[in-house]
Amino acid sequence: MFSAVSKSWWANILLYGLSLGLLLAALQFSQYRLLTQGNAEKWYIGLVAALFAAIGIWAGKKLIQKNDPQPAFIVPEFRPKEEVLERLGITPRELEVLEQMALGLSNQEIADKLFVSLNTVKTHSSNVFSKLGAIRRTQAIQRAKEMGLIA
Amino acid sequence: MFSAVSKSWWANILLYGLSLGLLLAALQFSQYRLLTQGNAEKWYIGLVAALFAAIGIWAGKKLIQKNDPQPAFIVPEFRPKEEVLERLGITPRELEVLEQMALGLSNQEIADKLFVSLNTVKTHSSNVFSKLGAIRRTQAIQRAKEMGLIA
DNA sequence: CTTGAAATCACCCGAAAGTGTGAGGGCTGA
């Protein structure tokens, strides 16, 4: 995720630099044609200014959009924070139960989905609660979300 | 909310136009001083281009930040989607109960917090469940979140 | 081989959640 953001960012920087370079080149080229006509300078300067303001707006827009970590449609791929899991001693199975809980499933439904008994799910969820310092499943979900354990 | 956005937007347009005008004026003024020095034009043009690119980026940034409702760090201020609330017929009080539920509070705690009886909270939550098509509070929370009703 | 963590399951019991029904008061628009 971090590398992806950096990559987009550098791509935009390069893109912006490239566009700026190209425009400067075009500018250099047309300079000799226009400057010979005498009083065209003020229009020329104005045009350049407007053009670069426009490209600036465009570039700024692009940069901001990429810097914002909330694209929401590109890659919502979620990864639970391993360090928190280890610190709290939450096992993989317990995390699975926690995830299903957050989806709004009952213990019985989780049991069916994970092919274990209802009692097993209860045990797992009880362990999760104590490890999260929660006394209700809604509380556990809330805490897990703000800790980055579940999406 | 809508009027505020429009206001900010127009303020930015005005600000940008003003800056552009000032720069053009400064440009006009310095033109006669610099152009007399002969080969200063290319540097001059480049400076103008860079300057306007910079101001363009700044303006674009400002405009985007105001237009984009997802800045994430500037204003986390959350607003439930009114159209969804109306479509489902969820009343203000029901939404309040829903929000407290999502924070992991029990019905009794919600009752204490909102200064109503436990039975009242139960009634509200029952109504919320049926309106959201949920049969459990965790499910209701999940649905409400993906519908943008709660944070 | 022993020890321990993880996963599995069972039973009991109290607390919380959720359902259904009924009802009264306040406010508003027809």
Add this chain to the structure above:
DNA sequence: TCAGCCCTCACACTTTCGGGTGATTTCAAG
């Protein structure tokens, strides 16, 4: 004034949760 919505509360009932305790199995590390 009256229908309709909202908020409020009650009570009985069923279901689900959550805590506590204990047990078995598997598997990997010591």
